[in-house]
Amino acid sequence: MTTAKDLFVIAIDQGPEHAVGQGDLSLALAGAELIDLVGAGAVTVDGDRVVPGGPPAPAPGDRLLGEAAERLTRQPPYERIEDWLWRRGRDLSSVYQTALEEDGELTRKRGGRLSFGSERVEPVDSPGRRRAAGRWEAKEPVLAALASVVGIDDGRSGDEPGLDDKPGLEDEAVTTVVAAVHDAVMELEAVRQRRTIENAAYANLWRGP
Template sequence: MFERTTGRSAPIVVRGAGEPGSRGAGEPGSRGAGDASGPRRETHTRAVPDHRRTRPPGVDTTTAQDLSIIAAAPDADPSLERGDLSLALAGAELIDLMDVRAVALDGDRLVPGAAPRTEDALLLDAASALSGRPPYETVEDWLWRRGPELADRYRHALEAAGLTAPARSHRHPFRKDRPAGTDTAALHRASDRWTAGEPVLAVLAAAAGIGEVSDDTLAGLEDDQGAVLTGVHHAITQLAAERQRRSIEGAAFDNVWRGY
């Protein structure tokens, strides 16, 4: 379960990216998907050049799936924070939907487009979850609404497809007893993108706590991709601040209980 709190700015700044929203996550009066007030806005969108797409044309795989595969790899850090990964996966879904023109950024708002042509059930679910009425929602609104339990949903989808072995425990859902036994094209594509340092996948993974990124990697992002990734970093920073606050409060309570 996520709670939105104010926190410091994200440690990784995506250069040249638009701001994800004028209101901080968790501010009172944040407008959600059910708010139909306000005039409809004229939308100006840009087509995504084929050479800048995050996945090959005609290939029914997603950045979100690739990120979940990387997180489930046998050598992945077992202490990976599930909440951080869930927020990163929600951002990956937005970028996937932008790739297929199912959503576009109009200023700081997510404006739905055509229904995506895909057989990926989770991406179809993400598209159907977009707010379809103005004033629409910001990137961070989407991350907090879509993110809860998303890491578990992708993990279960990988297990159902035979792309990874069942997780060992509920505390660390991405810790493995053994490597995935099925060697598929999906695993190869995710591995190839990861090895090549594909910018979107690399930045999302770094936000979730997997690997690091360089300035050269950040320079390879489109503006709209950068806006989404900035929102992801900001949300994860807020979530980390909330975990720290709860840890401090828990320690203070323990000290009182013990008579200190």
């Protein structure tokens, strides 16, 4: 399992009262892929740009991470992290749901824990789910940071160390990616709010005084 798959499992394991939006999760999954590619030596982060390294070296046997590596922009001036998140992240949560269902990591349930449209799914008791749960319970900093961006609380109290003090997030590339995910999620929320206001104004126009 990759960080993106672990994040997806953690997101759908939170219960319906803590459902994560597809758009937010898709952006975070794209960020998780990028962090794993950095860790694998497939890319480096230069300022706000994603610079491909040598031959892609994703996690062994992981099709989605390999697909992400293949979709990197390999010509200068290279792609900005923000642009990568929006391009790769488009409908990415649905892609991960399908892949995990095919791998037997998810099952559809009538009373499932998270609904994506008309579909309801929940994780099965598998080594992958236990690995994700182990990282989550250990408050693994990268997973916790990405989850926090999409509104999933890792249970840390307010006086516990912040992200900059956690081992594993002192890497500048990782913190840059996490910050970019945060900014993208905030931008998406701003778009949602603007559309809500516009729709309300339109409805009031037709309703009349």
